[in-house]
Amino acid sequence: MHDRDVRAAVLNWLGDVHAGDADTRVVQEMGIWAGSVRVDIAVINGELCGFELKSERDTLERLPAQAELYNQVFDRVxxxxxxxxxxxxAGIIPDWWGVSLACGSAAKGVSLDHERQPARNPVSQPIQIARLLWRAEALVVLDRHALSRGYRSRPVGILVQRLAAELPVDVLRDEVRAALKARQGWLGDTPTQQRKMPVHANLHPVE
Known part of the structure; x- marks a missing residue:
């Protein structure tokens, strides 16, 4: 079982769960921490949910560090x-993470056994949520909340610090999700490389 087999199973399941929901966007390899780290799959709608995939051929060497970073950003993981x-x-991830077992093989097909549903993240950090925004997006949000005066020429790091300090966290989450759902040119790559797709589109694994 390869990563692409697990990824295809998750994308197909998400496609079924959110079929016809125009308010949901599924993004593969979404950057967090100013793009320095990528989660395998993110689902953006009324919450920001991350999915980390570990196939039989993967190791768990990076999982502790990934968990520490994801805990600061996502509503659910x-x-x-x-x-x-x-x-x-089970000894690495926090209790509030969900767990799904990927069973089967590429030849016979991979199925998902949803053993534990994710709970709401109790430890997210506003500054890391704000850092999901690109500079132009951060300026739009600052403008909308009359917070941009004196900041329009400042670097993105200063802009997101202001957003995290000034906006209630629920308002910040709403603004960030709205920006992510509307974003075009994800990762700055060509359309076939962007690895972004609404769930109502045809979902195919990334080779």
């Missing part, structure tokens, strides 16, 4: 993992 990793992973 689900670990989708091959059965052989399940016991070890």
């Amino acid at each position: 689900t670990l989708v993992i091959a059965e052989r990793h399940a016991t070890k992973a």
